[in-house]
Amino acid sequence: MTDPRLTPVLDRIDRDLDASIDRLMELLRIQSISTDPAYKADCDAAAQWLVDDLASIGFDAARRETPGHPMVVAHGADTGPHVLFYGHYDVQPVDPLDQWKTPPFEPVLQETENGPVIRGRGASDDKGQLMTFVEACRAWKAVHGSLPAKISFFMEGEEESGSPSLIPFMQKNAEELKADLALICDTSMVAPGVPSIASQLRGMLKDEFTITGPRIDLHSGHYGGPGLNPLKEIARIITSFHDKTGRVAVEGFYEGVSEISDEMKRQWESSGFDEKLYLESVGFTRAHGERGYTTLEQQWARPTLEINGLWGGYMGAGTKTVIPSQAHCKITCRLVGDMDPDRLREKIRAHVAGMLSPDATVSWDGDLDGSPAAVMNTERPEFEAARGALSDEWEREAVLVGMGGSIPIAGFFKEILGMDAMLIGYANDDDAIHSPNEKYDVKSFHKGIRSWARILAALSA
Numbered sequence: 001m002t003d004p005r006l007t008p009v010l011d012r013i014d015r016d017l018d019a020s021i022d023r024l025m026e027l028l029r030i031q032s033i034s035t036d037p038a039y040k041a042d043c044d045a046a047a048q049w050l051v052d053d054l055a056s057i058g059f060d061a062a063r064r065e066t067p068g069h070p071m072v073v074a075h076g077a078d079t080g081p082h083v084l085f086y087g088h089y090d091v092q093p094v095d096p097l098d099q100w101k102t103p104p105f106e107p108v109l110q111e112t113e114n115g116p117v118i119r120g121r122g123a124s125d126d127k128g129q130l131m132t133f134v135e136a137c138r139a140w141k142a143v144h145g146s147l148p149a150k151i152s153f154f155m156e157g158e159e160e161s162g163s164p165s166l167i168p169f170m171q172k173n174a175e176e177l178k179a180d181l182a183l184i185c186d187t188s189m190v191a192p193g194v195p196s197i198a199s200q201l202r203g204m205l206k207d208e209f210t211i212t213g214p215r216i217d218l219h220s221g222h223y224g225g226p227g228l229n230p231l232k233e234i235a236r237i238i239t240s241f242h243d244k245t246g247r248v249a250v251e252g253f254y255e256g257v258s259e260i261s262d263e264m265k266r267q268w269e270s271s272g273f274d275e276k277l278y279l280e281s282v283g284f285t286r287a288h289g290e291r292g293y294t295t296l297e298q299q300w301a302r303p304t305l306e307i308n309g310l311w312g313g314y315m316g317a318g319t320k321t322v323i324p325s326q327a328h329c330k331i332t333c334r335l336v337g338d339m340d341p342d343r344l345r346e347k348i349r350a351h352v353a354g355m356l357s358p359d360a361t362v363s364w365d366g367d368l369d370g371s372p373a374a375v376m377n378t379e380r381p382e383f384e385a386a387r388g389a390l391s392d393e394w395e396r397e398a399v400l401v402g403m404g405g406s407i408p409i410a411g412f413f414k415e416i417l418g419m420d421a422m423l424i425g426y427a428n429d430d431d432a433i434h435s436p437n438e439k440y441d442v443k444s445f446h447k448g449i450r451s452w453a454r455i456l457a458a459l460s461a
Contacts, residue, residue: 034090069157087130132448187425203335300402341370
């Protein structure tokens with residue numbers, strides 16, 4: 001049975017779509033590139049734009065200064081379940097500029113074979129996504145004069161540059177930011193038209209090591225044969241990281257990894273994910289990961305150990321007949337379940353040390369970086385309520401999906417604020433986020449607004 005409060009809100013969203021797009025276009029024109037100090041004033045302007053817009057619909061909104069770019073914090077005065085909405089107003093740099101078909105900060109509406117799109121930097125990541133929630137709140141307030149829940153906003157301006165101010169700000173303002181549930185709209189749908197709720201995000205471990213052999217580069221005629229070559233040594237060690245089935249061969253690597261449920265497998269298998277297109281779009285004919293697992297399982301539910309960089313010796317033009325003194329390797333691991341990044345780092349380093357030949361030594365980068373996976377508490381009733389609301393809007397069963405990437409904020413909500421998070425986004429894989437010609441489908445924007453309106457009704461029922 002449809003919530004009687006909802007129908008007039010959805011009608012209002014439909015009538016006001018053009019005005020909603022105009023507001024998004026205005027925000028997209030602000031060049032809020034967080035990583036480049038030259039755009040500091042633009043980031044300030046984007047934060048202030050959001051403060052003013054939220055204030056216009058009745059929120060107590062403020063710009064909070066940090067050592068970097070401002071945070072935007074806003075609170076509503078309504079009653080009901082308390083939700084905290086997170087988004088980010090900063091965007092990636094636009095390089096290479098010559099590959100843009102339209103100016104990146106002059107957003108346009110364009111017709112495509114798949115329907116109209118909003119094109120411009122930040123359209124999908126994350127201004128278009130965060131404005132779906134703002135516009136849903138605007139429609140509720142316009143129709144009913146109040147919101148169906150107590151809503152707070154928390155928006156940052158450094159997500160695209162490592163969020164250096166985020167953790168200190170959350171720690172300092174923990175009591176103010178706490179709510180019953182965090183909502184995050186910075187994700188995509190598993191396939192076009194398939195509403196998706198993230199159930200798990202992979203964590204990350206980064207490390208870098210150097211293998212040293214001789215104390216200097218050696219003449220390969222004088223020492224070729226008896227000399228230990230660090231490039232051969234590092235290649236042998238890297239090869240030992242995996243067995244012939246693609247399974248990571250580091251002892252204890254899979255500690256904390258668990259299999260997904262049969263129900264989760266069912267949802268993933270019926271999600272509409274096009275494996276053939278996913279692989280062919282980057283030139284693959286098959287999946288190359290751990291045998292015995294589907295492509296989606298490899299991407300979402302299995303840990304990895306990847307080689308991201310490998311170098312050493314002479315790399316200039318022509319030939320230089322040397323045995324290099326050193327060889328270098330960068331690795332990253334994607335983590336799932338309860339894998340501990342610090343313990344895993346110890347295991348990988350022990351594996352490398354155990355593989356070393358006599359006269360070879362290893363040194364490791366001291367800049368430790370790692371975060372555990374984030375597993376959502378999908379047993380909470382809000383997840384099923386949101387799934388039902390999304391299914392009604394998109395006229396297709398909403399699915400709980402995994403995510404191959406990492407969104408640290410979800411873990412920070414749990415670690416710092418003791419809050420569960422629910423991640424729902426309406427982006428598509430072809431939105432070209434972080435790339436030239438970024439776009440956001442008008443359908444995603446429109447139905448995203450309607451989806452949040454439905455979710456707010458369901459959460460407050």
